[in-house]
Amino acid sequence: MSQSSQQQKTVVTVLKCLKCSYTIERPFKEGDFIPKIDGTCPNDGSPLYIWAIYAKPLVEKK
């Protein structure tokens, strides 16, 4: 992959609530892994767990 295409990608961590459908996406932090429990759901206070970690383009294709 060229240098330019590397710069156009960012790694994100997707968190999901164990009970409701709440989902949040944030930048990846070292120490993240699937399905680590990380934080609580703002809706019902249930634990949030890491559902996915992937690289996505900084500018999404239309």
Added chain:
Amino acid sequence: MISMIDLLAFAQTSSQASSTYYYLIFLIAWIALTVIAFMPGFQQKMYILFVSRDIESGLAKLENLSKSAKNKTIELLKKSGAKNAEELADKFAEWFVIDPVNIEPTDIINRMKLLIRTSEDKIRQIIMLSLPNLDPVTRSKIEVSAEILNALNTIYKVVRHYLLLGKKLQSYYILLQLQSVVPILVKMAESYERAQDVFIKGIPVGDSLGPLVASRFLMNVNEKWNPSREMVAGEMEFEGRKLIVLKAEGPMATVGTPGEAVENVINKLEGKVSRIITVDAAAKLEGEQTGSIAEGVGVAMGDPGPEKIAIERVAAKYNIPIDAIIVKMSMEEAITEMPKEVYEASEKVVEMVKQIIRERTKPGDTVILVGVGNTCGVAQ
């Protein structure tokens, strides 16, 4: 015929004296160059010069990538508390495994397995000797770094060897072949160097697709066990079937020993298994889409031999059909951050696995699902 002196005299006296003078010099130089160009070996020497220049530019890139991988390994070792980080990095860079004898193929798999396991054990032993209290995740990161450093150092040294050999023997054909593969090797080396950063950070890679699919099933299983080295298994009920899911033990950066694990599980069940489903990442061909899914038959596994054959042998022994689901990606995507397309494909593969179980097995059957690949950043 006009003599040279007459010609020069004419040139000096004419109104175009200087231009004729330059014309003559050009003519002489042109004749001299033509004569030299047709001299035996001259053209070849020029070709060798140009080809060597091209290879040397690629070699410089390979040297930089190898040095960068070494510096990153040293940094990781120092961060983990190693006092002899440089010495360890040198040892990893020069590490080698001698291939088993293949002119007598009898029992080659067992010999290969022994050599691969001995090499893994030895690298681990070297690391643990310097860092006795190291956690498994950091240890796996150092092991992957050591493998990448070793690969980059080997590529650099082999290219340098053939460049020097070609120049020494003045062999245009050695250099020509080398020139044609160096761009591919540079691209491969750049991918390895980038992969080192990804593994050190613990980010799931494209090859983590298989373990990710397996982890979706294992998330709700409380009782898990280790069927073989660095492997984890869990049993669950799926629509009346007994589903046993296997994957490498995460979130360490390891592929585990899936062949041995499947063999042990099936032998323990005395062969009473209806189907084996294997899920893995696969190299795409140029023009194919990243994240495209294909289904087939056989063991989906990019293994040198021992693990894959273990599944084939146990399946053949008990006549168990093997299904394969692959998700396509480039070599670089397989060893660097998992692309979004591959993550999206993993969700579809989970549904495909469920569909295969529903369609090809009946309630009461036992099914084995193996998520093959490096489980970096994917626990269970």
